[in-house]
Amino acid sequence: MAPDPQSPRDEGMMGSVRRLGRTLLRVLQTRLEILSTEITDERLNLTRLAMVALIALFCVQTGLMLAIVFIVLAVSPEHRLMAIGITALALLLGALAGMVWLRAWLKSRPPMFATTIAELRKDRERLGGAP
Numbered sequence: 001m002a003p004d005p006q007s008p009r010d011e012g013m014m015g016s017v018r019r020l021g022r023t024l025l026r027v028l029q030t031r032l033e034i035l036s037t038e039i040t041d042e043r044l045n046l047t048r049l050a051m052v053a054l055i056a057l058f059c060v061q062t063g064l065m066l067a068i069v070f071i072v073l074a075v076s077p078e079h080r081l082m083a084i085g086i087t088a089l090a091l092l093l094g095a096l097a098g099m100v101w102l103r104a105w106l107k108s109r110p111p112m113f114a115t116t117i118a119e120l121r122k123d124r125e126r127l128g129g130a131p
Contacts, residue, residue: 027123035116042112064091 068087075083111117 031116031119031123034119035113038113038116 068084071083071087072080
């Protein structure tokens with residue numbers, strides 16, 4: 001049997017298609033691994049943030065209640081109402097300051113999956129897509 005002259009060409013074309021497919025799969029696998037790592041990091045950060053926030057909230061609430069009881073019992077009976085009002089105002093101002101700080105901190109954080117997005121942008125630029 002004589003080899004078909006079209007056969008090497010088809011084999012070369014099919015080989016190129018296979019190589020392109022393998023390359024695309026490797027790129028996709030790399031991007032998914034990066035995304036998986038970022039999701040794991042964000043989940044860990046969120047868990048840590050929630051745990052520390054809950055512990056801090058419990059400690060602050062307990063401490064503040066004891067401080068208010070101490071202040072109310074320490075002042076004379078005719079000034080106890082004013083003491084409660086002043087401590088309530090101080091607590092509300094502290095809560096407002098905390099919310100403002102938390103909002104600013106959340107806005108200044110880098111976006112989630114920033115590394116994955118950057119890698120996808122690089123891929124698009126390398127393939128000749130619009131930036």
